[in-house]
Amino acid sequence: MNDVVARFAPSPTGFLHIGGIRTALINYIVVQQSKKDNGKSKLLLRIEDTDITRSKDEYKKSILDGLEWMGIEWDEKPHTQSESIDRHKEIAYKLLEKGHAYKCVCTKEELETKRLENQKLRKNIKRLCTKCKNDSATQLLEKDFCIRINIPNFGKLSVLDKIQGEVVVENKEIDNFILLRKDGTPTYMLSVVVDDHDMGVNMIIRGDDHLNNIFRQLHIYKSLQWDFPTYAHHPLIHGDDGLKLSKRHGAVDINEFKKRGYLPQSIINNLILLSWSPKKDDENIEIEEIINTFDLEKMSKSSSIFDYNKLNHFNNFYLQKEENYKYFEKYINENSILKKFFDLDQILMKKLFSTYKKNINFYSELENIAKIYYDEEFKTILNNELDENFNIILKDFMKHLDFIDVWSKDNLKNCINKFLELKKIKFAIFGKPIRLVLTNLKEGPPINDILFILGKKNTFLRLNNYINSDK
Numbered sequence: 001m002n003d004v005v006a007r008f009a010p011s012p013t014g015f016l017h018i019g020g021i022r023t024a025l026i027n028y029i030v031v032q033q034s035k036k037d038n039g040k041s042k043l044l045l046r047i048e049d050t051d052i053t054r055s056k057d058e059y060k061k062s063i064l065d066g067l068e069w070m071g072i073e074w075d076e077k078p079h080t081q082s083e084s085i086d087r088h089k090e091i092a093y094k095l096l097e098k099g100h101a102y103k104c105v106c107t108k109e110e111l112e113t114k115r116l117e118n119q120k121l122r123k124n125i126k127r128l129c130t131k132c133k134n135d136s137a138t139q140l141l142e143k144d145f146c147i148r149i150n151i152p153n154f155g156k157l158s159v160l161d162k163i164q165g166e167v168v169v170e171n172k173e174i175d176n177f178i179l180l181r182k183d184g185t186p187t188y189m190l191s192v193v194v195d196d197h198d199m200g201v202n203m204i205i206r207g208d209d210h211l212n213n214i215f216r217q218l219h220i221y222k223s224l225q226w227d228f229p230t231y232a233h234h235p236l237i238h239g240d241d242g243l244k245l246s247k248r249h250g251a252v253d254i255n256e257f258k259k260r261g262y263l264p265q266s267i268i269n270n271l272i273l274l275s276w277s278p279k280k281d282d283e284n285i286e287i288e289e290i291i292n293t294f295d296l297e298k299m300s301k302s303s304s305i306f307d308y309n310k311l312n313h314f315n316n317f318y319l320q321k322e323e324n325y326k327y328f329e330k331y332i333n334e335n336s337i338l339k340k341f342f343d344l345d346q347i348l349m350k351k352l353f354s355t356y357k358k359n360i361n362f363y364s365e366l367e368n369i370a371k372i373y374y375d376e377e378f379k380t381i382l383n384n385e386l387d388e389n390f391n392i393i394l395k396d397f398m399k400h401l402d403f404i405d406v407w408s409k410d411n412l413k414n415c416i417n418k419f420l421e422l423k424k425i426k427f428a429i430f431g432k433p434i435r436l437v438l439t440n441l442k443e444g445p446p447i448n449d450i451l452f453i454l455g456k457k458n459t460f461l462r463l464n465n466y467i468n469s470d471k
């Protein structure tokens with residue numbers, strides 16, 4: 001396999017979207033695959049910050065942090081598009097010199113009038129500026145013009161996209177788009193091509209919202225006799241309503257997923273299955289195995305739905321794995337609520353995690369659970385289920401509990417089972433109310449687990465407080 005030079009080229013005009021992570025991930029996987037055969041392959045990162053009004057440093061930081069957290073490593077130091085603006089201008093003028101571009105003085109109003117005229121005549125003509133190219137006075141101007149690409153009206157270009165297959169576009173379908181604006185700033189269409197060429201990028205993997213740009217961009221490559229890159233345009237992620245995934249559907253910013261306590265493994269697992277199948281019995285797959293088995297050309301062309309429930313399912317699976325406990329400890333340090341509790345009593349936090357990990361989808365769900373167990377002033381909220389009959393049973397049970405010296409889950413379980421057997425009581429009559437007394441929660445882990453987490457002293461404190469409360 002030849003070396004692959006791919007790139008991830010986000011614009012820092014917003015926080016890093018989960019869709020952007022998916023593009024970066026696919027690029028990363030393909031480069032890692034190629035690195036196995038070819039040490040020269042690399043993944044470059046280019047921050048496309050030429051939209052000065054919308055680009056912000058905080059967004060750039062969120063992109064770098066998000067990629068790093070996901071374990072998506074790039075080679076070399078990040079490139080910054082705005083640093084190459086002079087080079088982009090140079091190329092615009094080169095295209096002008098060679099006749100592949102021309103000066104244009106059309107105003108917005110003139111172009112709009114032309115568009116409306118075409119619409120009226122039911123003409124689907126993409127080229128709105130028609131007069132400038134052949135107007136010698138315009139072409140002799142020294143200032144106050146923009147530079148447009150000059151694409152012939154005949155012929156066509158075809159591309160074999162690794163995901164979309166063959167895509168053909170007639171030249172007359174492509175507009176004579178702007179390369180350099182009147183104020184001298186280059187457009188995305190020009191900058192992206194110049195940077196990709198100068199950085200040696202030979203494989204462009206990005207969302208299919210850029211599919212229409214291939215042909216515009218290829219005309220620049222062609223005019224300059226630069227080698228064409230290989231393209232792979234992957235479908236975008238949608239929400240369950242079929243619309244492009246956005247905040248309306250749930251978290252979309254990668255740092256939000258991190259804050260909630262998702263693991264990179266589950267995000268990677270969920271993202272990679274969106275349009276590719278590893279064809280194995282279970283769906284759990286981690287990065288190493290993905291790198292070994294992924295096939296870019298087998299990715300589906302149709303958009304896929306990002307399923308938050310499935311992500312939760314994967315996250316629950318990965319957070320329960322023994323070797324991932326370290327991620328929980330890391331998470332605690334970044335979550336002020338859990339950190340405060342952890343510093344008060346580390347053992348309690350560990351007990352909470354090992355018991356509740358089955359029941360939670362992401363770490364921050366533990367905040368509310370911890371608030372209950374760490375509450376030194378805990379008071380049972382009285383309700384109908386806690387009736388006199390239960391109170392009698394509870395007092396009796398406390399006597400049995402008091403005999404336990406070694407407060408282990410097993411001893412507690414035995415004690416509960418023996419007590420129920422001895423008193424011929426059904427678990428529901430006893431279990432539900434005692435859970436309420438100790439946690440104010442209707443649902444939760446088995447009673448012996450709750451007793452174990454609380455420890456003997458706290459268990460008795462809570463039970464006695466309840467018994468002695470004004471009922």
Ligand code: GLU
Nearest residue numbers: 009010011048192206210
């Ligand atoms: N900066 C562009 C974006 O964020 C990507 C450009 C490209 O991949 O060609 O959509």
